[in-house]
Structures are given as structure tokens and as C-alpha cells.
Amino acid sequence: MAVVLPPHRHEACYRHEALGVVFQVRDGRLNVLLWRRAASPFEGAWALPGGPLGPGERLGASASRHLATKVDLKEIAHLEQLETRSDPVRDPRGRVLATAYLALVTTGARPHVPADTAWHPVDDLPPTAFDHGSITGSARERLRAKLSYTNIGFALAPETFTIAQLRDIYAAALGHPVSATNLQRILTRRGVIEPTEEVARPAAAGGRPATLYRFAARTLVVTNPFAAFRPRIPSPGTGSEGRQPLNA
Amino acid sequence: MAVVLPPHRHEACYRHEALGVVFQVRDGRLNVLLWRRAASPFEGAWALPGGPLGPGERLGASASRHLATKVDLKEIAHLEQLETRSDPVRDPRGRVLATAYLALVTTGARPHVPADTAWHPVDDLPPTAFDHGSITGSARERLRAKLSYTNIGFALAPETFTIAQLRDIYAAALGHPVSATNLQRILTRRGVIEPTEEVARPAAAGGRPATLYRFAARTLVVTNPFAAFRPRIPSPGTGSEGRQPLNA
DNA sequence: GAAGGTTTTCGACTTATAGTCGATAACTAT
DNA sequence: ATAGTTATCGACTATAAGTCGAAAACCTTC
Structure with a gap:
């Protein structure tokens, strides 16, 4: 990957994974897709789908690729980056950075999921692996906020x-x-x-x-822009032009 | 799936850097701190302060550490993660992931900056290196949004x-x-x-x-929560208890 | 097909928040 | 004192949001 890396310079490098927080409203509750770990660490705990970033791969594409192994990609109506976790001990096996993505599946879609994978109501989660519980919480907050000032409902x-x-x-x-x-x-x-x-x-x-x-649209649009403190634009043709009294 | 990470498995690793978008309002304009690159690539172009993530270091700490070489850390009143860029060709020298941070300096503070470093109005940027111009744009949008629903002004x-x-x-x-x-x-x-x-x-x-x-507070507080569609809570002691007519 | 039950839709009202504008307050300089 | 300047505040208007009940449009049963 590295092209003209100065050979004398020893710069640390890090494993990196993409995680997907897949939400769907089922039976009137918000659910998240988790798979059950069969082995240590966190054997038996539930984890977010995801996996290592590939060479030459972008994080968004990596998230999609790993999600495809757990859920039908066609059903994912919206995908956006959430945040990157960098706690050195977030994975007991060694250092792995993780970039989380928010993924939304529309109600009614019934994508087939593997045997080790299941939906869980977000306010009644089973024991979770790594920092995945906390990441799910962040994802939920982001979704909540965006529901009130964007059209993100289209993806639910x-x-x-x-x-x-x-x-x-x-x-x-x-x-x-x-x-x-x-x-x-x-x-x-x-x-x-x-x-x-x-x-x-x-x-x-x-x-x-x-x-x-x-x-009306099935791509993300900000519909309730933060306009606090902004003066109203007077209707055209009214009053004298060029006035900017508020800044004077 | 993978259990005890098989030692034979060769998992790719990536260089990673933290970048800081330092904003300050000076002379009535929003400015960003940039340093002028003396060498290729992008020789002569202006770049965001930042540098490689260290072993055992968290991204936020890394951003602070690199910022300290360009600006007095004590003057940074607020720091928060923005987003992670992963375009494989964002750096022509090879693959480097970058996590950007938003950093705010209060008006009036006059931190000493090195000779190669200067403030630039965000709406009149000189030629920028890498994807740093686009990152600065994202940072500005984040700041704008947060000014209207949080107390983030305390950091400006x-x-x-x-x-x-x-x-x-x-x-x-x-x-x-x-x-x-x-x-x-x-x-x-x-x-x-x-x-x-x-x-x-x-x-x-x-x-x-x-x-x-x-x-009133000098740490981030959300003051104008997104409450759309939420019914008002009736004043206590009024009406019958336990009613939830809106969900019926 | 009339009556009663159910769910949706709509209009009218109230409340909360935000933007406008001019009057008044409190200073400085002459 | 008087004029000039800036800050503050109250009253008004506009818009957005929450409440409530009446009417619409279906169903089933008698």
C-alpha cells in the first residue's frame, strides 16, 4: 500500500475495523442487529457486525462489505459515519481502532440473517462485547437528533x-x-x-x-436548518434595498 | 467468527493521523490555524496541524499533542471529534487514515504560534494541502449547527x-x-x-x-434539545394520572 | 339500511419561541 | 445643558408547535 514511504522512517501502524449499527423498527420497537460470539473474548456476548478494513478500501465500503455477510445489503436504506473509537484496550486481543457506521433498514423489510445473528430491542440489550453497547447508544442518539431536523425517517x-x-x-x-x-x-x-x-x-x-x-426524497436532506438568531429575509420589493440594520 | 485470532493470519494495518481544525474569531472573522508546508507533496500549500497517532495513544490525546506544537494548549477551550477520512489516495505518499478534531480558541487569546504557522479567514483560504480544505468545511458546518442548539459559544x-x-x-x-x-x-x-x-x-x-x-457553563451542554413531535408534559397535579392518550 | 363502533383527518384554539422596532437609559464630549 | 452614542428593554408581530374535539369514512351487526 505505502508507495514512496521513506524507508528510514518507522511509523507505527494500526489495525482498523468498521462496525455497523443496523437499526430497524420491528413490532413497534427500535431493534439493533447483533451476532453472538462463539469464542473468547466475550464468548456468548453479542457484538455489532463488522470486520477489518481492507487494503485500498474506504471505511464506508468496508462497513458495507462486512454488513453484507449479516444482512441483505439491498435493505440498507441509509449509511453514515458515526465516530471512531481509539481506546487502546477496547479490544483485549490488541489494539484495533474502530469506526462505527449508522445503518438503517426500513420497517417491513425482512432480510434473511444468519443463524448466529438476531435483532434485539435497543432498550433491552443482552450483554454486549467490547464497547459495542456504548457505540449503540451513540448511534441511537444520532438517530434521534436527525429524526427531528432531517428527513431521515425515509430510511425507517x-x-x-x-x-x-x-x-x-x-x-x-x-x-x-x-x-x-x-x-x-x-x-x-x-x-x-x-x-x-x-x-x-x-x-x-x-x-x-x-x-x-x-x-418526497429518499436521500438525506436537512429540512429544519439551524437558523437561530438569523434575521428574516424581508419579502422582495418591500422597503429600501441594501439595508443591514442588524449588524450596524 | 475468528476465534482466538489465528497467528498465521496476516491482518493489514494502517498509518493513522490526528488533525486539528483550530478556529478562532479574530477581527470579526472566523479564522483557522494553518501551517505552510516547506516540502513536497503540496509544497507551499497550507495544511492543518496534526501528525501520526502514537502507540498506546488515543486519538483525542494525539490531536492535543500535535496541536501543542503549533498553539498553546491552554488556549483550547473545546475539542471534539469530527470525522475520519479514509480515501486511499488522500495522501499521495501512501495510505494514511485521518481523524479530524474541532478545536476552539476564545476570542482575545493571542497564543504564540511558530513562524510557519498563521491564521486564515475560513472564507478566504489559501491553497490547501491534501483534503484539508474539505475537512475545514465540515468543521465549520459542525460549529454552525452546534452554535444554535448548544452552549458551544463559551469556547469562542x-x-x-x-x-x-x-x-x-x-x-x-x-x-x-x-x-x-x-x-x-x-x-x-x-x-x-x-x-x-x-x-x-x-x-x-x-x-x-x-x-x-x-x-453559565464552560463545558458543552445541549440547551435546545430536538423535541419535535413530543407532547408537552402537563403541569403536575393537573388532571387524571396515567393518561397516555397520544399513543392510544 | 339504520345504529353503533372504529379510525382517520381536519380545523380552531392555545402556547411557546423567535424576529422587529422604537422608546428610554446611561454614558461621553463639547 | 445639549448633542451624540451605545445599550437595554418592552411591546408588537410572525411562525412553529401542541391540544382538542368534531366530522368523515369505513366496518359490523341488527
């Missing part, structure tokens, strides 16, 4: 959905009750979701059929 | 300050005009800043002396 919700379904998904991911009325109004106003022509079949018990919505 | 502002000074600092870091009235009200309500007993001496031209403010 199915292609089309009713507002009630979306409310349940948001409630599971956010960890607190969500008002359907509010959710509909806010996301519609922001242009995050839009109604389709179709309606959902009413439940067995009957009830008014719900309109099906979809996400 | 001096110990005490007038609202007008704080407005200039925010305006420089955010890149848009800021209303002093609004800034005062919002940050006070959130409990981010608080008035001291003292007042500033009026400027040469006179004018009413301004109250000096300080930040």
Missing part, C-alpha cells in the same frame, strides 16, 4: 405508509409518544412527506381508510 | 463580554447577521449566558455602558 419507513404507521415508527425510534396530528402537519409543511393518491385498507375493526403517504 | 467568547461583542462573534462564526436583542433574549432564557455585576467601560465615543455577561 416503508415505501408508502399511513400517518398512524409513521407515528409508531417515530415513537419507537424517538423513545417517547408522538402525536399523529402534529407529525402529519409538521412533516407535510416541511415538504418531507406527501400524500399519494391511494388509501390503505381499513383494519379488521373498520374505521376510516387512511391516505397513504410517501417521503 | 472571552470570560466576560458584552452582548455586542457576543453578537459579533456569533455573526462571524455563523456567517450571517445576528440580532443582539434576539441573541440576548434567547441565550438568557435558555440559561446559556447570565449577567455579571460588572459593566464594560463605554467606548471612546461614549454611550451607555454595557452589562458584562458570562457563560
